[in-house]
Amino acid sequence: MAKNTAASRRRKTIWINVSFQSAAFVLALLLTTVMLLAVGAPPFQAYRSILVGAFGSVGDIFDTLIAWAPLLLTTMGVLITFSAGLWNIGIEGQVTLGAIFTTWILRLLQESGLPPWLIIVLGILAGIVGGALWASLAGVLKTFGGVNEIFGGLGLNFVATALTLWLIFGPWKRPGTGSMSGTLPFPEELWLPAIPGFRLSPWALVLSFIAVVVVYFLLRGTHFGLRLKAVGKNMRAAYLLGVPTWQHMLASFLLCGVFAGLAGALQVTAVYHRLIPSISSNYGFTGLLVAMLVNFHALWAVPVALFFAALNIGSVHLPIVLKLDSSLSGVLQGLLVLLVLMVEGARQRLMSRKIIPAEPASGEEVQS
Amino acid sequence: MDVELRDIHKTFGKVRANVGIRLHVPAGTIQGILGENGAGKSTLMKVLSGFIHADQGAILLDGRPVVIHSPADAIRAGIGMLHQDPLDFPPMRVIDNFVMARGGSLFPGRAAARRDLKKLAAQFGFALDPDAYVDSLTVGERQQLEIVRLLWLGARVLIFDEPTTGISAAQKERLFAALRLLADQDKTVLFVSHKLEDVEGLCDRVVVLRQGYLVGEARPPYTTRQLVEMMFGKAISIGKRVPCAVGETSLRLRNLSVEDYRLKVRGVNLAVRAGEVIGLAGMEGSGQGLFMRAVAGLLRTTGGRISLDGRNLTGRSHLVSKRHGVAFLPASRLEEGLVPGLDLTEHFVLAEKKGGFFIDWEGGRALAEERIAEFNIRGTPASHVEALSGGNQQRALLALLRVSLRLLLLEHPTRGLDIESTIYIWSKLKERCGQGTSILFVSSDLEEILQYSDRVLVFFNGRVSPPLEAAEMNTDRLGELIGGKGWPEEEWVEEMTADG
Numbered sequence: 001m002a003k004n005t006a007a008s009r010r011r012k013t014i015w016i017n018v019s020f021q022s023a024a025f026v027l028a029l030l031l032t033t034v035m036l037l038a039v040g041a042p043p044f045q046a047y048r049s050i051l052v053g054a055f056g057s058v059g060d061i062f063d064t065l066i067a068w069a070p071l072l073l074t075t076m077g078v079l080i081t082f083s084a085g086l087w088n089i090g091i092e093g094q095v096t097l098g099a100i101f102t103t104w105i106l107r108l109l110q111e112s113g114l115p116p117w118l119i120i121v122l123g124i125l126a127g128i129v130g131g132a133l134w135a136s137l138a139g140v141l142k143t144f145g146g147v148n149e150i151f152g153g154l155g156l157n158f159v160a161t162a163l164t165l166w167l168i169f170g171p172w173k174r175p176g177t178g179s180m181s182g183t184l185p186f187p188e189e190l191w192l193p194a195i196p197g198f199r200l201s202p203w204a205l206v207l208s209f210i211a212v213v214v215v216y217f218l219l220r221g222t223h224f225g226l227r228l229k230a231v232g233k234n235m236r237a238a239y240l241l242g243v244p245t246w247q248h249m250l251a252s253f254l255l256c257g258v259f260a261g262l263a264g265a266l267q268v269t270a271v272y273h274r275l276i277p278s279i280s281s282n283y284g285f286t287g288l289l290v291a292m293l294v295n296f297h298a299l300w301a302v303p304v305a306l307f308f309a310a311l312n313i314g315s316v317h318l319p320i321v322l323k324l325d326s327s328l329s330g331v332l333q334g335l336l337v338l339l340v341l342m343v344e345g346a347r348q349r350l351m352s353r354k355i356i357p358a359e360p361a362s363g364e365e366v367q368s
Numbered sequence: 369m370d371v372e373l374r375d376i377h378k379t380f381g382k383v384r385a386n387v388g389i390r391l392h393v394p395a396g397t398i399q400g401i402l403g404e405n406g407a408g409k410s411t412l413m414k415v416l417s418g419f420i421h422a423d424q425g426a427i428l429l430d431g432r433p434v435v436i437h438s439p440a441d442a443i444r445a446g447i448g449m450l451h452q453d454p455l456d457f458p459p460m461r462v463i464d465n466f467v468m469a470r471g472g473s474l475f476p477g478r479a480a481a482r483r484d485l486k487k488l489a490a491q492f493g494f495a496l497d498p499d500a501y502v503d504s505l506t507v508g509e510r511q512q513l514e515i516v517r518l519l520w521l522g523a524r525v526l527i528f529d530e531p532t533t534g535i536s537a538a539q540k541e542r543l544f545a546a547l548r549l550l551a552d553q554d555k556t557v558l559f560v561s562h563k564l565e566d567v568e569g570l571c572d573r574v575v576v577l578r579q580g581y582l583v584g585e586a587r588p589p590y591t592t593r594q595l596v597e598m599m600f601g602k603a604i605s606i607g608k609r610v611p612c613a614v615g616e617t618s619l620r621l622r623n624l625s626v627e628d629y630r631l632k633v634r635g636v637n638l639a640v641r642a643g644e645v646i647g648l649a650g651m652e653g654s655g656q657g658l659f660m661r662a663v664a665g666l667l668r669t670t671g672g673r674i675s676l677d678g679r680n681l682t683g684r685s686h687l688v689s690k691r692h693g694v695a696f697l698p699a700s701r702l703e704e705g706l707v708p709g710l711d712l713t714e715h716f717v718l719a720e721k722k723g724g725f726f727i728d729w730e731g732g733r734a735l736a737e738e739r740i741a742e743f744n745i746r747g748t749p750a751s752h753v754e755a756l757s758g759g760n761q762q763r764a765l766l767a768l769l770r771v772s773l774r775l776l777l778l779e780h781p782t783r784g785l786d787i788e789s790t791i792y793i794w795s796k797l798k799e800r801c802g803q804g805t806s807i808l809f810v811s812s813d814l815e816e817i818l819q820y821s822d823r824v825l826v827f828f829n830g831r832v833s834p835p836l837e838a839a840e841m842n843t844d845r846l847g848e849l850i851g852g853k854g855w856p857e858e859e860w861v862e863e864m865t866a867d868g
Contacts (some may be wrong), residue, residue, distance in 0.1 A: 221726050223717070226710075230718055234707040240698065241707075241718050241768070242690055 016347070024343040028336040035331065041324050049321045050329065054314030062200040066271060067283075067309035070095070070263040072208040074287030075294075075301045076215040077259035081149075082291055083219055084252035085232030090138045090153020092284030093160030094131040094257045098264025099279040100164060101130025106186055106268070107172065116189040123190075124265040131261020132254050134160065139253030143246040149253075164277055172275065182276035192270040201270040208266075211259055216298040228252055260284065286312070289337045308333055369430055369446055369524040369556050370395050371416070376425035378411050385411040386422070387580045395524075398547055398557040400571030402564075404599055404651070404812055406783075407577040409560050413527050416558075417449035418442035429525075443469070448518030449527040452653075454510040458503035465502055466517050481520075488516040492546040507630050508539030515546060525556040532566050533630070533653060533829065544570055562599075562651045564592055564851035596847035600814055615642035618806050619663070619775055624672035626662035631830045633659050635672070638825070638835060642774075642804040645797075647817035647838065650827030650850055656810045657779065659827070663808065664696040664777050665689040676774060693774030699783060699810070701761040708754040712736050712747060712764060719768040743767040744792065759789040766796055776800060778809040782816060794820055814843045814850075828852045 036043040054064045074091055081088035088094075105126040109119045138156055141147040169178035194201045219225040230238035231248045239245050267279050290308055294300035315329035371393045378386040385408045393399045403409045414420040416427060418439040426433050429445055436442050442449070456465050467481045482498050489496045494512040502510060511531060518526060528547070532540050547557050547570065561567050567574055568590045576584045576598040584598040619640040626633050633655040640646055648656040661667040663674060665686040674681045681689050686696065698704035706715065716739060717732040736749035743763045747756050753764060762785060769776070781797070782790040797807060797820075811817050817824055823835040826849040833849065848854050 217726075221729070223721075223725065223727055226714055226718060226727060229714075230707045230710060233709040234703070236698075236704045237707045238718070239686065240696060240704060241715070242687065242721055243718065244687060 016351070020343050020347045021340060024339040025336065027343075028332060028339045031335050031339075032328075032332050036324075036328075039324075041322055046318065046322055046324060046328065049317055050311060050314035052314070053317035054310035059198065060313065062195070062198045064306070064310045064313045065205060066200050067281075067312055068306050069204040069208040069270075070266055070281070070283045071286055071290065071305045071309050072301060073211050073259045073263035073266070074283045075290040075305055076208075076211045076298065077256035077263075078284075078287050078291040079215055079219065079294075079296060079298055079301070080228070080259075081252050081256045083225065083228045083232050083296060084249050085235070086142070086249060086252060087150050088135070088138065088153055088253065088256050089150050089285075089288065090135065090156045091256065091260045091287060092280050092282070093153065093157040094134045094138075094260035095264040095267070095280035095284050096157075096160040096164055097134035098127035098131035098261030099268045099275060100160075100167065100264075101261070102127035102265040102268045103167075103172070103183065103275040106190055107183075110186060110190060119190060120192060120269055123269060124262065127265025127268070128258050128261040131259070131264055132257035135253045135257025135260065136250065139250040142253070143250055161277075164275065164279065168275060168277060180277055182272065182274045182279075185274045190269070191273050192266070194270070199271065201266075204266045204270045207262065211262070212298055212302060215259075219296065219298060224248075224251075286333065289333055292337050293340055369554075370428075371447075371525055371556050371558075372428040372431070373412070373416065374426040374428065376412060376415055377423045378408075378415060378420065379423060384580045386415070389425075389577075389582045391575060391582065393556055393558065395556055396551050396554045398551050398559055398570055398572045400567040400574035401558060401560045401577065402562065402567055402574055402595060402599055403577035404562060406579075406812070407599075408580040409577050410529060412577070413449060413529060413558065413560055416442070416525075417447055417527055419449075440469075443518070443521050443523060446522055446524040447527070448521065448523030448525070450511060450514045450518070450529060450531060452530040452533065454507065454514055456502050456510055456513065458501070460502060461498070462496055462500050462502060462505070462513055463498040465513060466498070466520065469517070469521060484520055485516060488519055492516070492549060493542060494546075506535070506539070508535035508543070511535065511539075511543065512546075523555075525558065526550060527558045527560065529560045530562070530653075531559070532561065532563060540566075562851060564595055564848070564853050566852075567595075568592070592848060592851075592853055593844060596844055596851065599851075600843055600847050615804060618642045618677055618804075619808075620673075620675045621663070622673040622675075624659070624662060624674060625670045626658045626667055627670055627830075628658060628667075631655055631658060633662075633827075633830050633832060636825075636832050640775075640806045640808070642806055643801045644822050645801060645807045645809070645820055646835065647821030647824045648808060648810045648827060649812075649814065649817045649824055649846055652812060654827035654850075655830040655832065656825075656827040659832070660696070660777050660779060660808065660810055663775075664694060666696065693772065694777065695769050695773050695775070696777045697765050697769075697779060697781065699779035701758070701765060702754060705765045706753040706761060709752065711750050711752050712740065712745070713749040715753065715764065715768055719770070739767040743796070759785045762789070762793060766793060772803070773800065773805045776805050776807045778807065780811055781809055782811070782813070790816070814846050818843065818846065826850060828855060831855065 033043040036046055053060060055061055074095060078088055078091055102123040105123045106119060109122065112119070134156060138149055138152045141152040142149045168182055172183045174184045192201045192203050219229070227238065227243045227248055230241065230243055231245050235245050263283060264279065267281065268275060272279065286308055290301055290305050293304050311329035311332060315326040318324040318326050318328055373389060373391040376386050376389040389412055401409050401412070411420060415422045418436040418441050421437065427436060428434070434445050436445060436447070439449070457468065463478060463482055463485065466485050467478060470481070485496065485498055489512070492512070492515070494516065496509065496513055496516070502513070505513070515526070531543060535543065547559070550557055559567065559571055572588070574586045574590065574595070575582055576586070576595065578599065578601060586595060617639045619638070621636055621638040624636040631653070636659065638646070648659065650656050658667060662669045665681065665684055665688065669682065672682070676689070676692055676694065679692060681692065702708055713729070713732045713736040716736045717727055720735065733749045740747060740749065743766060745756070745760050745763045745767065747760055753761060756764060762781065776797070782793055785793070801807060818838050818841055821838040824838050824841060824846070825835055826833040826846065828850065829852065
């Protein structure tokens, strides 16, 4: 009996959640529409143009898929740190460092005579190491230095960007003068194999799907994932329950760096085939947005990340077709996240039952 | 200013913090407000000072009803409150703190403020350097700053919440002199305390709160016994005590010292035998919390030695002592004990810490179901802990403890629980004693302390009594000690244990 009511109650809350989320989505579309009208642009044509840009041709679809893979990876990374209650905003720099490490190893080994596949594998591994190192730097700053991970990550992002520029215009510059178009492209045998005639590498997609599966099981089915959640939700209680807290926080940074570094490595080996100044392509930040939307559910990230990737790719055509800036996709994404979070806040406020404090009167304790 | 509280009601959920409280304090009076923790003193004072809005009731100042919605309203009406932990801005200078709340113009007008600050401070004999940083001041000096600040803002009613905790004897003298001076200037002083000695030495009149009700009034000369009785209620006959068969010494503390920014606990010596229950009595914040956390390995000790079963645990973290059979159950269940957002199964899986990488959810659920049945928790394995009632949260915390423990440290194990739950929880705890677990527990319920302890440590302002035999104590005597009465001047003399 009790079980039945609990189940029906749960079903009811799921429905309420879904309707609130859809309301947020509609609201975001409405607000974007209002904004488009305000600048005198035809909203439906804009949306159509985004859709066509993202899915209009095989090439467009593949471009969307190309953007999908790194976005999934960064989302997975951020989900791990989110679980531990950490806002790893430094993921952008971790992607960049992954790309730098991969480029470094490819440059080092391209003349070595090793089989190309081995060089690619080593390059990707190096990228993973690079991302993990940069992330653990933020983690060490947080756990031992008392530097909030948001500030540490932000600072490290700038350092990573500066490092990229220095490498492109300094030690790794093209013969002659350095250029914003990046380092000299690698020979084709060092590219991650792509579908003939397109830039899409199935390997990148496969790796990111593996990441989703790994993170899904890590957060759902492992002791490690459960402990991360406990640390994220209540560090003091987790500690009293026997979870070594700072170790888990550091480990979550490290793992996030692994996925970020892999994303960076794929940007080099599968997409750009060289190091360019904005190699991370904002996938770190977009991944943060996706992670906020999916609220710890790794599987939900799959469609949401695809949607975001489609927005990004679709809006590339906006300046040409409608003389609109392509940042429209960012506006829509940002609004979506803000509204979903806001609607969630409203939902909690509306649905919250009164909470009874255990100790009403004095009861302040001296212990810190 | 004449203050009148009429029929104040305040409930928090199901908890009635203030029930129909009426209090009239004429101008120029030092009014003592006594009561144990949770009696409703702070709630009442927060209602008066605008931190909490009463559900019902009226506040009258000089006979005129006033509406107070915020501390800013309160100070405009002339009511200022000094909180137990000073609400100031430690990284800023005294003068900046002083002018902080004064609105009016864009620029603070420091020069005039500085003059006023010096004048007011001189009036009370306070030595306040306007340019000192607040974090370099003692708690006593921070209080002095608050007093002159509130007076400068025009306070004519001053509320002091436990002002004598954490200040030196000399500062206390100066504080009391200042309070008397305030009363002479026709200000109204509300003095909230649990220290009988302070109240008796200072207040013109005293009211006592218990469980949300105003239960009594007294005027000098006070009789300590009467005040204790009003605070803790009439001594109800205590049920049969069940002393445990105790074994070898398990926990040994030598000269243990621990401190925080306002309290020092010094040189505690204690030998606890396996299966023994030690009750830690004292008003909250008297040092028992620090002491517990130090023993648990959650706070660094400043001196002394902790050993358990001959193993030195001094300076080891809680994770280490946990491995050697120590468990700590905090009073704030949802803040420190349980993880809101996780369900019971997840808690049992976390606490059980089986090996392996993947979680055996089936096993976890089975374990949860078993413990839920054993500990009579009203909930299912999928219940989130924050949805449980307080009593069930406490049961869950107990159910999470590992099977074999050497030392169990409990903070307010039955606070907020009904009798049935209390009895149940203690039966479970006594079961553990039978298996050789020693228990140290903090409680503000004197009956609970006397009923379930073998020996008692009393804490007062960081001082710790030697272990007193619970069988030779009674609530009156314990209440006096908790209120700081009957403590020897210097070191505790051993024969005091006998006169209980």
